[in-house]
Amino acid sequence: MQVIKIKPLDEKSFAPYGDVIDFNRKPDFAINNGKCDRFHDLAQVSILGDDAKLGISLGRGRPYTLPLELNMMERHPLGSQAFIPLDKKPFLLIVAADKDGAPDAPIAFMAEEGQGVNYHRNTWHAVLTPLDEQGDFVIVDRIGEGNNLEEYFFDTPYLIKNR
């Protein structure tokens, strides 16, 4: 089984796949008479199709443990999808470039405390993967009609291990 080591999440490495939503940046401007710093417009959101909207949901995910066997990845052809952790716990992210309609070699990132992400539309990614403990997330994604889920099952799973 091919082993994939987990890398720390940073904006530059993640850029081909999505946006990092975190406070590790300068605030863009202050609101509320200077009492609140706003880190503005951190995600390339995108939705396709009429009668679709970007909506707000919550997700409560049961935990996974490392090392982890990666059997499947998915993508959403009609919209971006953001996950922002509500409890500032690390979670695992696995993404891949597309190669002829299937995921190319997966890349694993560890989101550190307080980092959320927005997957760009049609980017291959693994399911939501909190580690060791239940994870609560804000989800901001497309809500609407149409088939917005494509799944790909690997013939041979990958093994995801901590760095």
Added chain:
Amino acid sequence: MQVIKIKPLDEKSFAPYGDVIDFNRKPDFAINNGKCDRFHDLAQVSILGDDAKLGISLGRGRPYTLPLELNMMERHPLGSQAFIPLDKKPFLLIVAADKDGAPDAPIAFMAEEGQGVNYHRNTWHAVLTPLDEQGDFVIVDRIGEGNNLEEYFFDTPYLIKNR
């Protein structure tokens, strides 16, 4: 100075002003092969105007203390605005119905651990008000051109006190 006592936040009382975004409800369905409960589409999001989108930002607010003098409220005529706390700390919410283009009597709610809100478009509300400690929030609101901020300053401030 007129005193306003703070009430606990619940979905029904808050409904005329916006949506409560929390886990105090049954999940709508499971995703990720049953590993994640999804609490789906919890907010009436709304944006007006061409070239506008619903975007994802972060806010880091400096704290207030109680009792608090309420001098000003604001509203956003072009879009809804959601604040979801990232650290599961309580925060103060103050909203008001509209009366002839000004806020009617303000109503104060305490969001308990993990509760976020979405203000409906054009609803009078106070600025983001974390209490006692800095508060980090996901903000999901309209990003685009046009004047989306209306402020109202009270002649006589209100005094907001804990219940």
